[in-house]
Amino acid sequence: MNKFWIWLNQLGSPPRFYAWSLRWIKVCAPLTLIVAAIGLYLGLLHAPADYLQGESYRIIYIHVPCAWMSLFCYGVMFVQAVGALVWRIKLCEILALSAAPVGAIFTFITLITGSLWGKPTWGTYWTWDARLTSELILLFIYFAILALNYAFVDRRQGARAACILILIGAVNLPIIHFSVTWWKTLHQGTTVSLMGNSHIDSSMLWPLLIMTLASKTYFLWSWLARARVSMLDNERTKDWAKAAVYA
C-alpha cells in the first residue's frame, strides 16, 4: 500500500479528521474572505459593462460560481455516498451529508440570483425553461436528502437511506448540464468552457474565475465545519471527543 492510501486510511479515524479539518478551516476562512473581496472588486467595479445587457450582467459573478458549485457539491456527495455504501466508511457518510446543506445553499442562491438577472434581461423572474426547472429539481433533491437523513430514529439507517437517494438523484446532473443543448431553452448556452473556446472577454472572465475560487474555498470551509459538528455529535461519548472539547 503506498503512502497516499495509508494517509487516507488514517484520515478515516475521527480524532485525526477532527484535528486535520480544523487546520484546513483556518486556511480556508481567511482565504475565502480575501479572494471574494478581490473578485467582488474586479467584478463589480473594474470589469466593463456588457454591450448588450449593460450592468445587470454583473450578477453572473455570484450566479455562475454558485451554479457550478451546486453541481460540484452534488458530485462530491456522490463520491462520498459511494464510499459510504460500498465500503461502509463512517467518515464518508458524514462528509456526504454535511455537503448537502451547503449544496442546497448554492442551489438556492443560483435560483434567486438567476431570477434577479432574468427580470431585467428576459423581462420575467421565472420561466419553466429546462435549465431552470432542472436546477429547481436539484434544490428539491437536496431538501429530500436532508429530510430523509433525519427521518429515521437510527442515525446510520437514515444516513444510508440518504446516501442511496444521493446516488439516485445524480441522474439529474447530466440533465442540468446538457439541458441547454438538448432542448431549445431561454437560458443561454455554455459561455465558459474548460476544453473549448470561452465566449467571454478576459476582462470579464478573470473576476469570474476568482469568484469561482472563492466559492470553492467557502465550500471547503463550510463543509468541513459541518462535518466536524456531525462527527463530534456522533462520537460525543468517546474519550477522544471529551478530550477534544477540553483541549
Add this chain to the structure above:
Amino acid sequence: MNPSHWTYISLSYVIAAVLVVLDIVFTRIRMKKLQREIRAAGQRQKQAKII
C-alpha cells in the same frame, strides 16, 4: 418606475451574503452548543463518581 440594474445586482449580492453568513454563524453556534453539552455531561459524570 422600473428598478435600476444596480437594484437587482445589490439584491443578489446581499441575499447571497446573508445566506453565507447565516450558514457560518449557525454552524459555529451548533458547535459551541455541542461542546457545552459534552462538557456538562463530563461534569455530571465526575460528580456521580464522587457521590
